[in-house]
Amino acid sequence: MALRLFAERGFDAVTVNEIAEAAEVAKATLFAYFPSKESLALNGVGGDDLAGIVARRPADETFLDALRAHYRAFAAGQMPDAGLDALLARARVIQDSPALLNAANGLLYQQRQALAQVLTDEYSPTAAALMAAQIAASLLTLQETYFQRLLGGISAQDAGRALARDVELAFDLLEHGLTHAEGH
């Protein structure tokens, strides 16, 4: 379907008319199921319910620890290369298109708002907004870095291990601040 066309020729070089034709549907029908061209490439991406993870955490856990545990588990689960080719193709498509990077960013926007809302129970609105923004930005950066490693020819295992390390680094920075970072 659309993903194959994007992978073959790049996001910008494929028109929605072609996609509709290839899918043997009318363009209007296509847009009845997908709200935008970007959503054709991004459906099923970025579905981590940040606010839910925080809201449903056990009472004795900090919200950062809950998120850290979630992404730690996620990184551990990424290592096997089942469906790696599809992931890699999608990563390449996304990284190659500014429009898609921007759209992926937009997906996180809603998550961020919801997370900020939940954090408002514990912190001032401004603090909650700042925390949510920092967390969302960190997660997006983790994803970018992971994709770049994969596209750079690193083996899936190594990229997975690097991701696991980066997750800890990201949450350490969030937890203890940038002053605690060691120079390299």
Added chain:
Amino acid sequence: MALRLFAERGFDAVTVNEIAEAAEVAKATLFAYFPSKESLALNGVGGDDLAGIVARRPADETFLDALRAHYRAFAAGQMPDAGLDALLARARVIQDSPALLNAANGLLYQQRQALAQVLTDEYSPTAAALMAAQIAASLLTLQETYFQRLLGGISAQDAGRALARDVELAFDLLEHGLTHAEGH
């Protein structure tokens, strides 16, 4: 010019043809000077050279302190209401349009990349990317919060004072981590 039309009728309700007509210029000429419709509403916004501030800081200052000092000064300079009406109109236009919010985000993207590049001199690439992302996200949140306060009818003085407090809060969070935040 364009800003007045946007302020009167909203960003989405004004077409570039109308803008060109109002400016007594051909559409092609308009796009020769502004790369996109969004840039018509955003020109002169987001021009803080984050990377430059960090690169040109005195040798005995941490990069976070340099940024904090810059935004502290900026917040102090915001308090007088010279040109407040224009700022307020622009804030309303931007906050009311998802497309513009997204575009404003995109402007920070380049800043973020440049900042990450500079920080690579002192930190690992991943740490630098994470730091830059957190900082950029925080600054965008500060701007959003400031705009929302202004649009909420807060006086310019009060909004300026709140901004000054928020700047300190944001950099405290960046510096010492989210664990150091007091609940409210």
Added chain:
DNA sequence: GTTTGTTTTTGAACCGAGTATGGTTATTGT
């Protein structure tokens, strides 16, 4: 002050994403 060369502007055609419309085919319930 006219000729020559260069930069800007223009209009108009064009492209692609997305929407509106009005009509045609299923599906479904009775």
Added chain:
DNA sequence: ACAATAACCATACTCGGTTCAAAAACAAAC
């Protein structure tokens, strides 16, 4: 069998943005 509803289709439209050749504006040289 038959209406009601929903899904789908083809087409034409709007709007942002690009392209390009012609025209206008400008500057310099003689």
